[in-house]
Amino acid sequence: MNEEQLSAWLRLSFAPKLGGVALSRLMSVDSPQNLVRYSVQQLQHLGLKDTQIQYIQQDSNREVESCLQWQADSDEHHILSPLEPDYPYLLSQMSSHPPVLFIKGNLAALNTPQVAIVGSRHASVDGLKAAKDFAFQLAQQGLTITSGLALGIDGHAHDGALLANGTTVAVLGSGVEQVYPARHNGLAQRIMQNGGALVSELRPDAKPRAEHFPRRNRIISGLSQGVLVVEAAERSGSLITARYAIEQNRDVFALPGSIYQSGFAGTNRLLQQGAYLALNPQDIMDELNPHVSSLQSHAQHSQPQLDLTYAADGTQTANKTQTENKTSAFTRQALPFPQLLANVGNEATPVDILAERTHIPVHEVMMQILELELAGHVVSVPGGYVLNTGNKPK
Template structure:
């Protein structure tokens, strides 16, 4: 794709409220290069709204220029559209595939056979151990491990693949230059250095927002041939990924857990609804790629290995003079870790709303995610 073609494509991709479906409809009429040159009357005839026409009629688009400059800065920076062979085939089969992908790292890894491993950010030690060991063994078999770079299961899955000298893909709910959570910046660097990739449909400088994360889950499942849910509560982002996987005709696997632990309720429900039971990585291999026959080798299962991902302390939080968002939820977070389901019980707010609100508070720096739940950041309570 030439720079002129990419410029036109990005301009259409960033057009307000157009989306992938609207963009596909436009390019079924004409090329992106031609459409951005259309007159207001021609654009109106195509059904575009006034705000969209005003955007396309602007003489310049700084955000497009910034993206082109970002790509030119490094051989490891890639902007990939569905019109190119570099765009992942499986992802392109989705009706809601992203109109553009920003990739930092080796873009060719997106064409390898991938297995997604997802789960709770507040997983048990057993769940973290399972995520790392499954990722390690699957990566040893040549599979690429895909996840969301979150704390908990995601981070341990990425780390397990790297320990096996394998490749892993992190799909972000922010731009690839705005790593979230910040304590995983080192992990993100290791992913790129070891031949993997960071991927986002958002511009490289886009900061994380709560609404970005559910949508990025469709990319995690869309890139993968199968999705393994290691540990998930009844209502969690991992189940959103599983639902996308089912809609995309991907295989869904789940590890069983105790019926007395709320953190496994979602995983067990998936099994009840027909997900494949995964008792070992071989169960996944048998479904996805029976031709892989290399023997498994287990990493050392020790406490020290489970803690190989450095969990740096969050940066100090400034006092905020503006009104506090979600005061009812904030008032129920203290110095001891409080799980999401307990917060929902205390506040009488539905779990899915608690998850969205607590993420907003975390992004704003009021609270931190730790094993077992959320705690108040020191000095975060506004005066």
């Protein structure tokens, strides 16, 4: 992809309040390279607001130039759109795949067979040991370990893979030049030095923000053949990753824990709902071996081909069928966040009003509504959120 094409992808991807569904609809009309050349009237006709048009045509210049310069600064800096052959194949199968990815480190690591290991930032000693041991042994078996570089389970999973001289990928809720938490700067360097990579859908200089982390979880699961949840409380971000994994037709594994410790309530609940019980790394290898072999065969014999034909609701229809075929009992649970969903109707409702109606803190409403949007239950519109009547969940 040449610089002009990549520039067009960046302009559209970073346009304010232009969500994944709206972006998909735009791309079904024309290529990004052509869309950025449209007149103001043409873009208005496509439903874009004045602020979005202003950004695409003028205000994005500095940010786009900064990103392109960042890529030119090093052979280990990469920006990928879904049309690039190196764009991770499994990630491209998601209906909400990132329109651009920023990678710092070894680009090839993203297309290796991966297992995600996630869990609590405040894990027990046993949980931390299990994360490191499982990562170590799975890396020895040739699997890349993917996690979120957070404190606790994530950091120990990355470290376990490195101790085995294996490859590990860190997906950030910040830009790749803004490692968070800062105390993991050294760990991030070791990841890259050992053939791994840092990955983000955010601009390289983007600061960490609370709303970025739930969204990055879909990338962690999307890159992986399976997700292992080591230790998680009942309302843990790791459970968001597990839910994304199921929607993406990935296997979910969980370690059991004491029923008397709240830190294991989430993992025990996953097991109750049909997640695979993992007592040792071999349990994961036995289940994933067919998927790993299939991915390796695909990587050896073909280049990823992304179907950019979208349904009316902005999702890729082939992927929707694949997700619906998942028969685990875990997938047949109730709709997520029913209290919040019950307060979203056909008229735009702002986040602060939703928080007032549900008595849920605003920051939690933002996390929940984002997950509902990614799952296709609600749609972001000017003034708030409405039910997505064109994509009713089954």
